[in-house]
Amino acid sequence: MTSCSMNNKNHNENSGAHGAHGAHGAHDAHDHEAAVAAKVTFGFWVYVMTDAIMFAAMLATYAVLKNGTYGGPGIQQVAHLPHILIQTLILTLSAFTFGLGFIAFLKSKACQLRFWLVITFILGVVFLSIEIGDLTSLVKQGYSWQTSAFLSSYFTVLGLHALHIMVALLWMLVLLVQFSCKGFSTVMKTRFTCLGLFWNFLNLMWLIIFTVVFLIGAV
C-alpha cells in the first residue's frame, strides 16, 4: 500500500497512445475508446444474462428432483440455516464493498480501491470456505451427490455457484495485479465494470438460491 500514488497515471497518456489516428486528434481517439468500452460492457451483460438462464435451468432441475430423496436425507436435514443466513449476509455485504471499490475507481483513489477490493476478496473467501465446509461435512457423513436425485441436484446447484465464485475471486486477484501495472485507464474501468456486473450477478443468484432452496425447503 506504500506505492499508491505511483499508479495514478495521467488519463491523457492513454488517449495519447492512439496518436496513430493522426489528424483525428486525441478527442476522436477517446470517443473510439469509449465506444469500444460500451460494446464490451454490453457484450458482457449479455453473457451474464445467459449465465442466469443456466442457473434458472439448474434451479428448475432442483425443483423437479427435490422430493427424490430415495430414503436419504431431505433438504431440512441437509441445510444448516444459520450458516446459510451468514453466507447470504456476507455475500450481500461483499457486493456493497465492491461497489465502494468501483466508486473509488471513479474518483481515482487507488488506495481506497485496493482496500475495498481486498475486503471484497476476503468476504468472498469466507463465503466460499463456509460453503465448502458445509458440503464436505455432508460428504463425510456419507451423503454425497451419489446418494439420491435430490442430493445430486443440490450439489449441482451449490457447486455451480461456488465454481462461479471461485472464478470471480481469481478474476479479482488478476485485476488487482493488472491495476498495479496499468493504473487508471478506460480499459481498466471496463474490466472493473464487468467484474462488478459479474459479482452482483453472483450475489443475486445466491439470493435466489437462498429463497428457492433454503427458505422454501425450511417451510
Added chain:
Amino acid sequence: MSNPNHSKSSQHCHAAGNYSQGSCGKDACHQKANKLSRAYLIGFIFSIILTLLGFFLVTHRALEPQGLYLSLAVLILLQLATQAVFFFRLNMATDDDRWNLVIFLFSLLIMLIVVSGSLWIMYNLNYYMVN
C-alpha cells in the same frame, strides 16, 4: 489504509455511471460517483432487510405454509427489483441503458418459459406415471 492526502490523484476522474463511458469534468464526475454510492447504499439496506424478513418469517413460522410461499415469492420479486435498480442500475435514460434493459427482460422471459415449462411437464409426467 485510505490516505486523506490524495488531492493530486483526484485530478482526473473516470465516472459516467456504470455503462456510458464518456469523459466529464471533475465536479460532474464526483457528483455522479456520489449518486452511485447513494444507490449502492440504498440497495444494500433494502437487500439486507428483505433477506432478514424472509428468514425470520420462515424460521418463526409466522404464517401458514401457503402464506409463507406467497410472501417468499413477493420478497424475491422485490429483491430482484432492488438489485436491478440499485446494483445493476437498469434504467431508460440513454439508448445503451435501454438495450441493457431489453436484454434483461428478454432473459427473464426465457427463464420464465424454461422454469415454468419444466415444472409443468415434469408434474404431468409424474401424475400420469402414478395414476
